[in-house]
Amino acid sequence: MNTWKMDRxxxxxxxxxxxKPRAYVMGITGxxxxxxxxxxxxxxxxxxxxxxxSISIVESLILDKMIxxxxxxxxxxxxxxxxxxxxxxxxxxxxxxxDDPLVYSVPxxxxxxxxxxxxxxxxxxxxxxxxxxxxxxxxxxxxLMVVFSPDKNGxxxxxxxxxxxxxxxxxxxxxxxxxxSSDIEQSTEDIAEFLLSQKVDRTTQVLLxxxxxxxxxxxxxxxxxxxxxYNSHWNTIMVIPQKASQNExxxxxxx
Amino acid sequence: MNTWKMDRxxxxxxxxxxxKPRAYVMGITGxxxxxxxxxxxxxxxxxxxxxxxSISIVESLILDKMIxxxxxxxxxxxxxxxxxxxxxxxxxxxxxxxDDPLVYSVPxxxxxxxxxxxxxxxxxxxxxxxxxxxxxxxxxxxxLMVVFSPDKNGxxxxxxxxxxxxxxxxxxxxxxxxxxSSDIEQSTEDIAEFLLSQKVDRTTQVLLxxxxxxxxxxxxxxxxxxxxxYNSHWNTIMVIPQKASQNExxxxxxx
Numbered sequence: 001m002n003t004w005k006m007d008r009x010x011x012x013x014x015x016x017x018x019x020k021p022r023a024y025v026m027g028i029t030g031x032x033x034x035x036x037x038x039x040x041x042x043x044x045x046x047x048x049x050x051x052x053x054s055i056s057i058v059e060s061l062i063l064d065k066m067i068x069x070x071x072x073x074x075x076x077x078x079x080x081x082x083x084x085x086x087x088x089x090x091x092x093x094x095x096x097x098x099d100d101p102l103v104y105s106v107p108x109x110x111x112x113x114x115x116x117x118x119x120x121x122x123x124x125x126x127x128x129x130x131x132x133x134x135x136x137x138x139x140x141x142x143x144l145m146v147v148f149s150p151d152k153n154g155x156x157x158x159x160x161x162x163x164x165x166x167x168x169x170x171x172x173x174x175x176x177x178x179x180x181s182s183d184i185e186q187s188t189e190d191i192a193e194f195l196l197s198q199k200v201d202r203t204t205q206v207l208l209x210x211x212x213x214x215x216x217x218x219x220x221x222x223x224x225x226x227x228x229x230y231n232s233h234w235n236t237i238m239v240i241p242q243k244a245s246q247n248e249x250x251x252x253x254x255x
Numbered sequence: 256m257n258t259w260k261m262d263r264x265x266x267x268x269x270x271x272x273x274x275k276p277r278a279y280v281m282g283i284t285g286x287x288x289x290x291x292x293x294x295x296x297x298x299x300x301x302x303x304x305x306x307x308x309s310i311s312i313v314e315s316l317i318l319d320k321m322i323x324x325x326x327x328x329x330x331x332x333x334x335x336x337x338x339x340x341x342x343x344x345x346x347x348x349x350x351x352x353x354d355d356p357l358v359y360s361v362p363x364x365x366x367x368x369x370x371x372x373x374x375x376x377x378x379x380x381x382x383x384x385x386x387x388x389x390x391x392x393x394x395x396x397x398x399l400m401v402v403f404s405p406d407k408n409g410x411x412x413x414x415x416x417x418x419x420x421x422x423x424x425x426x427x428x429x430x431x432x433x434x435x436s437s438d439i440e441q442s443t444e445d446i447a448e449f450l451l452s453q454k455v456d457r458t459t460q461v462l463l464x465x466x467x468x469x470x471x472x473x474x475x476x477x478x479x480x481x482x483x484x485y486n487s488h489w490n491t492i493m494v495i496p497q498k499a500s501q502n503e504x505x506x507x508x509x510x
Contacts, residue, residue, distance in 0.1 A: 032292035035381065042285075064476065100381070102388040103395050112392065122389035123380040126355070133357040134377035137367065140358050141402070 023083075023090045023118035024113045026127035027100040028054045030213025038123055049082040050096030051075070058096070072154065079114060087117050100127040104147060114150055128212045129179050132237040135219055136207045143241075144178050146172035148186035156185040169198045178240045188238045193227035195240075200224060201250060206237040278338075278373035279349045280366045282355040282380035283309045283470025293378055297349060303335040305351030306330070327374070331362065334369060342372050355382040359402060359436075383467045384434050387492040390474055391434075391462045397497075399426035399433050411440040414417035424453045435494045443493045447483035450495075455479060462488055462494040 010036040019214040024041050028034070028050070034057070042048070042061045049068040066085060067083040079095065093115075097104065101111065101122050120124050146164050151157035164186075172195070182188045188208060196202060202225030212220040222230065228239070233245050267338065280295050283305070289312070291433070297303070297316045304323040323337040329500070333349065341348040348370075352359065356366065356377050384400050401419050406412035419441075427433050427450070437443045443463060451457060457480030465473040465488040477485065 032295075035288045035290045035291045061383035100385055100395075102385060102393070108392055108394050121391065124385035124389045126379040126381055127385075128380035130355055130357060134379045137363055137375075137377065138357070139363050140355075141400075147395075147396070248334075
């Protein structure tokens, strides 16, 4: 499944004297949000690993690199293969992740263990939560960020589901804004249905941010009631600002 | 105090048919973290407002713009002057802020009121909290972010001080990482002294991130005890990761 470029295979190990090669876990939200630091690192990288969605974003910058493309069925194995290859050849490796790696819910320890034979750096980016907050005009200071993600086997993580639902309704009832990253296992429809069952007002305004920072990006203000029967893209960030008044004001300013 | 460029003063209002000119509140952490979207917006902007520190970061990109430089004694007045000028001439205006505007503690309403005659957009950036989290290798998911800032007169905001101190010690005792943005009114020495007075262990490791993302950037791991007598730069982010073990592991990987 991985489509690395064979013409790089015969390049001998680099002659760097550094005891360990470098590994970068780099956040990628979308090409408009790519920063100069990320571009510089990609320039000196030897090996790039990531899902097709993130590879596509930086494609023009990594034409001369060895690329390992992750897929849903074996993304961990592909990362391991790439890491082993980088270690063997003493090469620098970049793992692209589809959000700031320190914001998204993959445990930091996972990255630290994966790259234990490397000097590890994290490269932050504007996360989808920040883009959604910017679009809705809500501050992240009084906002709960909730990430739904599958369990190790790609199924519904029932513990996480329960924890996130409890945190979500508590925070909203306590006066915080809530920004939720949906997933295949927990769509914005599911989230809206749950909140309605917890007596949150049907007319509460929400901003649905579908496929943020991609060419297909779609931002729509709607009500919680309506979003319970709207089939949004699986990669959607849902913003539920606290005050309808603030929301109304912002609504008129949305591009 | 504002040094706008007089050669722009005689340019007639733009002929755009849009009913309102555009205003952008743009986060700027440092030149390595400037993204393409921010550069594109700066290109089409007419007027730029910001502190010298943020103006310097984008200086080469705004040579042909009218620039209003804010200073500590009258930054609100200078912003008002720039905004009035932009409205009068129907021009696009960019306010540079030294962190993601949706993360830092200026209320969103302040920006919305300031730019009520404009179509307002927020432009996020990697915040100093994300850079500090990346440097320390801690996830922001289980982290309390604390921002100390002066009151309207530039003095110590006693309410905020009390609130932040309570939140800080509670979160740390409950097992969260804490990342704190210090300020002139509340230095990292003050913060360390307070935490020591609350029985936090003197040997707790902390990462001091001075002048993050600037050429003078300095990252130092030290102990909470030692940081109580270390005179850090006023623009310092202090990271207090929860687990000493994780901390030790990360320490060896810091650049």
